[in-house]
Amino acid sequence: DAKTTQPTSMDCAEGRAANLPCNHSTISGNEYVYWYRQIHSQGPQYIIHGLKNNETNEMASLIITEDRKSSTLILPHATLRDTAVYYCIVGGYSTLTFGKGTMLLVSP
Amino acid sequence: EPEVTQTPSHQVTQMGQEVILRCVPISNHLYFYWYRQILGQKVEFLVSFYNNEISEKSEIFDDQFSVERPDGSNFTLKIRSTKLEDSAMYFCASMRQGRSNTEAFFGQGTRLTVV
Numbered sequence: 001d002a003k004t005t006q007p008t009s010m011d012c013a014e015g016r017a018a019n020l021p022c023n024h025s026t027i028s029g030n031e032y033v034y035w036y037r038q039i040h041s042q043g044p045q046y047i048i049h050g051l052k053n054n055e056t057n058e059m060a061s062l063i064i065t066e067d068r069k070s071s072t073l074i075l076p077h078a079t080l081r082d083t084a085v086y087y088c089i090v091g092g093y094s095t096l097t098f099g100k101g102t103m104l105l106v107s108p
Numbered sequence: 109e110p111e112v113t114q115t116p117s118h119q120v121t122q123m124g125q126e127v128i129l130r131c132v133p134i135s136n137h138l139y140f141y142w143y144r145q146i147l148g149q150k151v152e153f154l155v156s157f158y159n160n161e162i163s164e165k166s167e168i169f170d171d172q173f174s175v176e177r178p179d180g181s182n183f184t185l186k187i188r189s190t191k192l193e194d195s196a197m198y199f200c201a202s203m204r205q206g207r208s209n210t211e212a213f214f215g216q217g218t219r220l221t222v223v
Contacts, residue, residue, distance in 0.1 A: 043214035049211060
């Protein structure tokens with residue numbers, strides 16, 4: 001079973017920041033936090049990952065709390081094309097265990 | 109940008125037939141995976157493959173399934189005697205290495221429909 005908890009769905013207005021939370025209270029010291037997304041029935045797309053420091057790339061930012069029990073994925077300026085299911089996954093050592101994710105709906 | 113490619117994009121087969129799903133992983137990657145997603149359900153891990161052998165497999169990956177890397181570029185999933193419940197999207201993925209600080213890249217999937 002997935003070791004994360006995410007809201008089932010979220011809404012965001014186009015152009016605004018989308019902040020997607022994830023709880024992973026049982027994360028162990030050497031496990032990373034990964035974010036993937038799946039647009040419609042396409043293959044999951046890697047977004048970002050981190051261990052304990054905050055991370056930023058061209059797609060998003062990842063904020064991990066100091067105790068590492070939760071994290072937030074930030075899409076700074078959401079567009080309609082960011083509508084997707086977002087998966088927060090911990091571990092990632094070789095295999096990925098997907099949960100149900102958060103369905104993010106970006107609307108005009 | 110390098111990507112994982114899968115063929116065919118859609119495969120329709122009759123129940124009881126064998127199908128082979130094909131994947132070309134990213135060229136310098138060493139770890140290869142198959143996942144599946146039944147319509148409306150979660151993405152599920154099937155099998156991982158490294159150094160020409162299976163390194164891990166799930167309960168789903170029973171004797172009906174097999175994987176092969178027949179040459180230096182292709183990675184295939186064979187499903188023997190297909191059943192209706194094998195209908196799903198099948199995703200191939202590859203990783204440069206198997207450590208936890210490495211991201212996986214997925215192909216766009218093959219939609220398998222068993223009729």
